[in-house]
Amino acid sequence: MELNAKLPEGPLAEKWDKQKFNLKLVNPANKRKYHVIVVGTGLAGASAAASLAELGYNVTAFCFHDSPRRAHSIAAQGGINAAKNYQNDGDSIYRLFYDTIKGGDYRAREANVYRLAEVSVNIIDQCVAQGVPFAREYGGLLDNRSFGGAQVSRTFYARGQTGQQLLLGAYSSLNRQIHLGKVKMYTRTEMLDVVVADGKAQGIVTRNLRTGAIETHAAHAVLLCTGGYSNVFYLSTNAIGSNVTAAWRAHKRGAYFANPCFTQIHPTCIPVSGDHQSKLTLMSESLRNDGRVWAPKTVAIAERLRKGEIKVTDIKEEDRDYFLERKYPSFGNLVPRDVASRNAKEVSDEGRGVGASGKAVFLDFAEAISRLGEDTVAAKYGNLFDMYYQITDENPYKQPMRIYPAVHYTMGGLWVDYNLMTTIPGCYALGEANFSDHGANRLGASALMQGLADGYFVIPYTLGDYLATIGPKAVDPNHPAFAQTKKDVEVRVAKFLSMKKGTKTVNEYHRDLGHIMWEYCGMARNEAGLIKAKGLIQALKADFWKNALVMGENEEINFSLERAGRVADFIELGELMVDDALMRRESCGGHFREESQTEEGEAKRDDENFSFVAAWEYTGENQPEKLNREDLIFENVKLTQRSYK
Amino acid sequence: MNLTLKVWRQKNAKTAGKMVTYPANDISPDMSFLEMLDVVNEGLILKGEDPIYFDHDCREGICGTCSLYINGRPHGPKQAITSCQLHMRSFYDGQTITIEPWRAAAFPVVKDLATDRSAFDRIQHAGGYVSVNTGGVPDANEIPIPKPIADEAFNSATCIQCGACVAACKNASAMLFVSAKISQLALLPQGQPERYQRVQNMVAQMDEEGFGNCTNTGACEAECPKSIKLTNIARLNGDFLTAKIFKSEEIHA
Ligand SMILES: Cc1cc2nc3c(=O)[nH]c(=O)nc-3n(C[C@H](O)[C@H](O)[C@H](O)COP(=O)(O)OP(=O)(O)OC[C@H]3O[C@@H](n4cnc5c(N)ncnc54)[C@H](O)[C@@H]3O)c2cc1C
Ligand code: SF4
Ligand code: FES
Numbered sequence: 001m002e003l004n005a006k007l008p009e010g011p012l013a014e015k016w017d018k019q020k021f022n023l024k025l026v027n028p029a030n031k032r033k034y035h036v037i038v039v040g041t042g043l044a045g046a047s048a049a050a051s052l053a054e055l056g057y058n059v060t061a062f063c064f065h066d067s068p069r070r071a072h073s074i075a076a077q078g079g080i081n082a083a084k085n086y087q088n089d090g091d092s093i094y095r096l097f098y099d100t101i102k103g104g105d106y107r108a109r110e111a112n113v114y115r116l117a118e119v120s121v122n123i124i125d126q127c128v129a130q131g132v133p134f135a136r137e138y139g140g141l142l143d144n145r146s147f148g149g150a151q152v153s154r155t156f157y158a159r160g161q162t163g164q165q166l167l168l169g170a171y172s173s174l175n176r177q178i179h180l181g182k183v184k185m186y187t188r189t190e191m192l193d194v195v196v197a198d199g200k201a202q203g204i205v206t207r208n209l210r211t212g213a214i215e216t217h218a219a220h221a222v223l224l225c226t227g228g229y230s231n232v233f234y235l236s237t238n239a240i241g242s243n244v245t246a247a248w249r250a251h252k253r254g255a256y257f258a259n260p261c262f263t264q265i266h267p268t269c270i271p272v273s274g275d276h277q278s279k280l281t282l283m284s285e286s287l288r289n290d291g292r293v294w295a296p297k298t299v300a301i302a303e304r305l306r307k308g309e310i311k312v313t314d315i316k317e318e319d320r321d322y323f324l325e326r327k328y329p330s331f332g333n334l335v336p337r338d339v340a341s342r343n344a345k346e347v348s349d350e351g352r353g354v355g356a357s358g359k360a361v362f363l364d365f366a367e368a369i370s371r372l373g374e375d376t377v378a379a380k381y382g383n384l385f386d387m388y389y390q391i392t393d394e395n396p397y398k399q400p401m402r403i404y405p406a407v408h409y410t411m412g413g414l415w416v417d418y419n420l421m422t423t424i425p426g427c428y429a430l431g432e433a434n435f436s437d438h439g440a441n442r443l444g445a446s447a448l449m450q451g452l453a454d455g456y457f458v459i460p461y462t463l464g465d466y467l468a469t470i471g472p473k474a475v476d477p478n479h480p481a482f483a484q485t486k487k488d489v490e491v492r493v494a495k496f497l498s499m500k501k502g503t504k505t506v507n508e509y510h511r512d513l514g515h516i517m518w519e520y521c522g523m524a525r526n527e528a529g530l531i532k533a534k535g536l537i538q539a540l541k542a543d544f545w546k547n548a549l550v551m552g553e554n555e556e557i558n559f560s561l562e563r564a565g566r567v568a569d570f571i572e573l574g575e576l577m578v579d580d581a582l583m584r585r586e587s588c589g590g591h592f593r594e595e596s597q598t599e600e601g602e603a604k605r606d607d608e609n610f611s612f613v614a615a616w617e618y619t620g621e622n623q624p625e626k627l628n629r630e631d632l633i634f635e636n637v638k639l640t641q642r643s644y645k
Numbered sequence: 646m647n648l649t650l651k652v653w654r655q656k657n658a659k660t661a662g663k664m665v666t667y668p669a670n671d672i673s674p675d676m677s678f679l680e681m682l683d684v685v686n687e688g689l690i691l692k693g694e695d696p697i698y699f700d701h702d703c704r705e706g707i708c709g710t711c712s713l714y715i716n717g718r719p720h721g722p723k724q725a726i727t728s729c730q731l732h733m734r735s736f737y738d739g740q741t742i743t744i745e746p747w748r749a750a751a752f753p754v755v756k757d758l759a760t761d762r763s764a765f766d767r768i769q770h771a772g773g774y775v776s777v778n779t780g781g782v783p784d785a786n787e788i789p790i791p792k793p794i795a796d797e798a799f800n801s802a803t804c805i806q807c808g809a810c811v812a813a814c815k816n817a818s819a820m821l822f823v824s825a826k827i828s829q830l831a832l833l834p835q836g837q838p839e840r841y842q843r844v845q846n847m848v849a850q851m852d853e854e855g856f857g858n859c860t861n862t863g864a865c866e867a868e869c870p871k872s873i874k875l876t877n878i879a880r881l882n883g884d885f886l887t888a889k890i891f892k893s894e895e896i897h898a
Contacts, residue, residue: 051779066700067766069806070708086786122780129782131775131835133799140789158799164707165802172774179770187763210755239702276676278683279704387705390730391677456779505690507683551690556657557698557756560690 003256003615003630006417007111012636013093016115019418020461024468031056033472036463037204037219038062039191039246041174042071043167043448044431045225047455050173053182055460060217061174061183062206064190064241064562069171072227072239073451076163077284077384079145079155080448082120087144091152093117098637100446103149103336104411104439105589105605106639107259107613109632111418116437119457120449124156126456130169134158147444148285149336149644155445160284160383166448170455190562192489193249194222194427197481200470201250201427205489209562212554214489216482218475220467221426223459224250225451228410228432230263232570232577233522234514236407237269237282243566244573247414247433255422256615256628258415258435260573261581264442264590265523266408267293267340270391270401271360280406281391283363283384285444288333290368290377291401293340295361297321299351306358312399323347331644338441338590338603339644341405345523346601348404355402364400405523409447411438411590412580415615415630419462420454423615426466430454435613440589493554496564502549506563509544510570513537517574521581526594530582537575544571576616576625583627586610598641607639646672646738650685652697653745658753658761664743667697674734678721679704679711681733682744699758706730706870709805712812713758714745719809719868727807727870747808749817751855762808764854765822771850772843773826775835794832801829803871810865810873816857821865823851824881825873831884841888848885 008019026034038049038061046068049061065071083096096117101108124142128134134156135143144153158165177183188209195203195216203218229244230236251257268283268291296302297319304310323343325332333340344361347353354360369377374397378385385396392402414422414429416436421428431451438446520533544567551560587596587603588610596604613630648669655662669685676684679701686696701711706727713728715721721731736742744758752760790798802825810821827844830836836843859878866875 047779054778065702065708066710066762067806069766070702070710072703072708074708075703075705084785124785125782126777126779128785128788129775129777129835131798131830131833133795133802133829133833134785136790136792136795138792140791140795141786158802161707161803164805165799168802172769173777173779175766175770176774176776179772187766239708240704241702273675274673276673276680276684278677278680281705387730390706390726390732393732393734460779500693505687507687549690551693552695557759559698560696 001423001628003415003628004417005109005630006419007109008418012110012114015111016118023461023465026464026468028056030472032058034058034467035060035219035475037217037222038225039204039223040071040225040227040433041068042073042225042227042431043163043170043451044433044455045223046167046170046174047452048223048225048430048459049183050170050177051456051460052463053177059177059183060186060219062186062189062191064188064209066188068174068185068187069167071167072242073167073448074164075239076448077160077282078286079147079157079162079445080123080166081147081154081445082124082156082449083117083154084121084124086142087153089152091154095152096120096154099150100437100443101439101637102642103443104441105603105642106439106607106611106634106637107588107632108437108439110634110636112437115458116450116453119453122457123449123452127166127169130172132158132165132169134165145286145289146334148288148334148340149443157286160286160381163448166452170452191246191249192565193485194253194424195481195485196253196424197479200425202475202479203477203482205486207489207493210557212556212558214486214493216477216486218477218482220470220475221428221463223428223430224414224433225430225455226433228413229570229573230407230410232513232574233407233517234511235272235277235280237266237280240279243569245566245569247429248569248573250414250422250424250427252618254424254618255427256415256617257412257576258613258615259412259580260577260616261521261584261591262411262440262589263407264337264409264411265341265405267337267344267405268363268403269406269408270388271355271357271404281387282406282408283388283401283403285337287363287381287384290380291333291363291365292322292367293324293333293344293361293363294320294322295347295352295354302352302354302358305354306356312362328644335644336441336443341523342592344403344405360402360404362400363403365396366400369397409442411435411440411442415613419465420459421466426470428459428463430459440591492565493561496550496561497554499548499550499564502547504547504549506548506550506560506567509540509548510563510567512540513567513571513574516540517577521578524592524594525581527582530578533578534575537571537578541571541575544568579625580614580616583614584610604641646674646733646736648672648736648739649741651741651743652758654697654757655754657756662754672733674732676733677704677729678713678715678731678733679729697758698756701729704729707805709807712747712760712807712809714747714812716743719747719812720870725870725872727805747812749811749856751817751819752808752811762806764856765806765808765819767854768819768823768847768850769826772839772846775830776839788834790833798829798832801825801832801873801877804873805871807870809868809870811856813864813868814857815862815864816860818859818865819851819856820859820878820881821869821873823847824877827881827884828877831880840884844881844884845888
């Protein structure tokens with residue numbers, strides 16, 4: 001299939017306006033004749049469901065959580081960007097656009113990113129109108145902080161709980177529509193397949209997680225807002241339930257998967273402490289505003305520290321290497337995430353790491369505490385410091401935090417055109433589930449912005465165009481595709497439930513997959529390693545279907561069954577990520593191919609050969625996927641080697 | 646460490662439950678409480694037994710999903726944290742730990758340690774919002790809000806909807822939870838137009854869900870992982886009274 005991103009013509013700044021004018025409208029009286037399914041009610045899904053219902057569409061929404069308010073968006077800490085220029089420090093829509101394109105290492109579409117920057121300002125207005133309690137200055141106006149990859153302060157925040165407050169805002173709008181009867185909400189319900197009838201997405205198949213009931217739901221369009229797939233690495237900062245199943249099932253029904261290997265490793269997370277660990281905890285990027293990253297200057301000092309012969313406070317100032325400040329004087333501790341992560345890894349690999357495992361560096365607040373006082377630091381970051389204290393039993397007010405990079409976000413996702421439609425007509429992807437705006441590396445505070453942009457300000461316009469084209473005639477739930485897709489799901493569930501004689505738990509397979517992905521498809525990748533990983537994953541997959549142990553029955557809450565389905569999908573996705581990483585013989589953003597680096601060890605792009613989006617097409621069980629390319633055309637920015645020196 | 650767990654097992658809301666004893670051996674003090682349960686569950690699965698079901702997701706104290714009643718206290722022995730933030734270093738070798746679900750008529754057991762807290766969602770549906778549509782709102786800085794007010798609204802807004810307040814209360818009252826939302830919006834200028842209607846609607850829904858009355862014992866505040874204060878309840882009561890005396894005519898017109 002020919003990929004058509006449907007990018008509007010004309011100057012960058014006029015594209016979105018033009019598109020909005022050219023898109024067909026559904027007249028107000030006809031809107032109530034349409035039915036839309038929204039899968040996932042995090043920031044992207046809740047904002048979309050509420051906004052579409054406000055317009056008059058009938059919405060049915062689903063989430064696997066027991067309440068929409070528990071979506072993983074709730075955990076976002078640091079903040080949300082917007083080009084408001086309230087600080088008068090030189091920000092503008094163009095600058096936010098430029099920072100995001102550059103931060104993404106020139107692997108995103110100009111038109112999408114510009115639109116994102118454009119609507120960012122509306123998001124803040126919307127959230128404030130809902131009663132979201134953003135941080136304020138004494139004068140009563142909104143406060144901002146700065147984030148990595150930018151030299152202006154454009155990040156709006158609500159202490160270290162920004163995602164929580166934004167989600168509660170979207171959740172409240174959703175609740176209002178549920179109350180008005182325009183949204184029907186299904187909680188503890190998992191989508192297990194998309195129904196594609198006559199070439200269009202016309203419904204989904206779900207499993208009620210409490211009763212096991214497998215049901216079909218019909219609609220004129222299906223929106224997948226199901227989040228990212230970081231948990232393919234087993235250990236990540238994502239919530240335990242975050243998974244790829246919805247996107248992967250859609251992929252197998254015809255939605256292309258774009259840039260799957262573009263994953264973000266966040267530099268400041270609490271290091272792994274042992275094999276029992278079930279997840280990793282982020283320490284927000286905002287901490288790098290006031291925290292200074294360092295490691296001992298020499299391997300010898302680091303060794304003595306690791307052995308407990310000296311304490312961190314014994315290390316003299318001149319024996320500390322503030323390596324980010326040293327190497328990147330203009331951005332310092334606020335370099336983008338990919339750069340900060342790679343440097344922390346390098347330092348640890350050299351033997352200068354700290355903590356028992358040697359896989360950590362320091363994030364130090366001593367200077368900030370002496371400059372601002374403990375109270376001010378506590379007011380800004382108190383909840384993060386408490387979280388750190390709970391987990392490590394070390395007091396970060398008294399000694400520096402130990403941090404290490406961890407998997408955090410996935411830039412890759414379902415391929416969508418400018419209207420957010422996947423390659424299945426009528427099937428859309430919003431939020432982290434799509435690949436659209438962050439290229440090969442996402443800047444901090446931009447995911448919340450993108451999720452809400454998609455849901456509040458993009459889909460309400462673009463969806464109407466498709467709906468107006470297909471017309472309001474009700475979807476036929478008796479189309480054979482519904483019964484067939486439901487049957488497929490039932491067969492798969494029955495297959496899992498027959499795996500009672502297995503010898504290894506699903507969780508162990510997940511952990512094994514995570515080890516493979518982290519080792520060979522993590523912060524640094526090379527050809528030999530990736531080839532090896534592919535073999536290991538294929539073997540793991542074969543073993544899974546032979547020896548995995550799944551407990552219980554369908555007609556009850558059964559997390560063994562739920563996990564089995566998710567892990568089986570992760571294994572398949574893992575293989576595609578490795579294929580993608582292998583194919584992309586360049587480094588860009590978070591994708592670091594060791595074969596392609598500058599003399600200083602920075603990621604080296606190959607624009608001539610790889611300035612494209614890789615959109616993978618499923619071609620059948622155990623068949624290699626087909627690569628489709630969408631060339632990226634830059635008309636406004638000049639591609640350069642990123643420099644944060 | 647080696648521990649003995651006494652865990653509430655209940656197949657579903659229709660069947661009766663009972664306490665079952667399990668050993669939990671070789672537990673590291675660095676594990677979180679939920680990781681300890683993971684270890685026990687992996688063992689149960691390998692023995693072909695039904696693993697213990699409990700709700701959880703973020704495992705960092707923000708989503709409000711985890712909800713364990715540990716040794717007679719919601720979210721366990723430590724103050725101001727959730728079950729998932731509790732670490733095994735808070736227990737001692739050889740200790741017996743009892744783990745139960747929230748107990749409240751309005752929170753029926755789903756399975757084992759998980760309850761159905763959708764009553765909370767329904768209370769939110771009844772009025773936990775400012776009625777604005779997407780688009781057409783004023784510039785964010787056109788609504789200045791004094792910092793102390795904004796901060797106080799934020800404090801109320803940090804409620805994670807976990808239900809520990811209900812579990813802690815001998816009457817299973819939901820007042821702390823409901824008052825947190827009422828307070829957040831009552832403090833902010835955006836919440837004024839619907840202020841009195843909101844308090845009536847949310848309280849009516851709370852009563853309909855079968856939560857008990859508030860008798861001001863303060864157990865909820867003591868156990869709330871987010872330190873939501875009793876002053877919120879005072880604010881709710883004030884608004885509720887005002888609505889009754891002065892505004893009911895207007896509201897029900
Ligand atoms: C710890 C942490 C901190 C972060 N901090 C920031 C930050 O400061 N700033 C920033 O911009 N970004 C941040 N991010 C990233 C950002 O939070 C996420 O990218 C964003 O919230 C994703 O929103 P979403 O709506 O796409 O998905 P989610 O919020 O993950 O929602 C997914 C929804 O889909 C549902 N779902 C999934 N699969 C199914 C299925 N099969 N069937 C039914 N329902 C399903 C879930 O129930 C849920 O409702 C952070 C991320 C993490 C992990
Ligand atoms: S008030 Fe506290 S205890 Fe009650 S639901 Fe909110 S956070 Fe939980
Ligand atoms: S699991 Fe999210 S608060 Fe405990």
